[in-house]
Amino acid sequence: MSFVESRAAIAEALSTVEGVTGYPKRPTTWTPGDAIVLVEQIDHTLGVAWQVTWRIVLLLSGDEGVAIEQLDELLPLITDALQPLVYVDTATPEAVQTEGGDMTAVVILARSE
Template identity: 45%
Template sequence: MSLVGDRAAIAAVLSTIDGVTGYASRPSVLAAGDAWPLLGPLDRASGYSFTATWRVFVIIPSDEVKASEWLDAHVDELVEALLPVGFVDQILPVAVTTEAGDLLAAQITMRSE
């Protein structure tokens, strides 16, 4: 299990989506379309393997109507792009706190082995 490789793979597949830029870790300045994974729990699977749970954040437009439209247009693309690296369990709009104030993001909870 290479968590660094998993982060890079998640960033790479996110970057295949038009208007999304994937990063292996959170960029210091955030803009709409920026996306990065954050490792969650590592659960024991069979033998010595683990299942990693990831929270993937994608910054979406701050206006609620535009955020809803963005999610409507990109949910299927996000799920399909992430399939090679994990199984998407949930997509939830959340606030991401920054020095400049809160931004809206799609928080994707996904699992990988």
């Protein structure tokens, strides 16, 4: 599977989670529940295989308390939806600056071959 096909498949899997819309490319505007799939790093592993680390940015609420509840609810569902495609390594909350003010996001790093 090509990198482009993998990004599309990951975005599609994210979209199966209620309240989440996955995008293989950054949308012009995003709202809470939008998740973009980016290539974080590509490593050449043993033999001729390439291992891709994906950076998935899921925008949550601007209210930190609500964002924590969203993360608690969504992370297990997202991990389950992604499991056939990638191995989720980490999930890190971060602040994202938007035109409407700071929003909370979770950055998920996941690996695939």
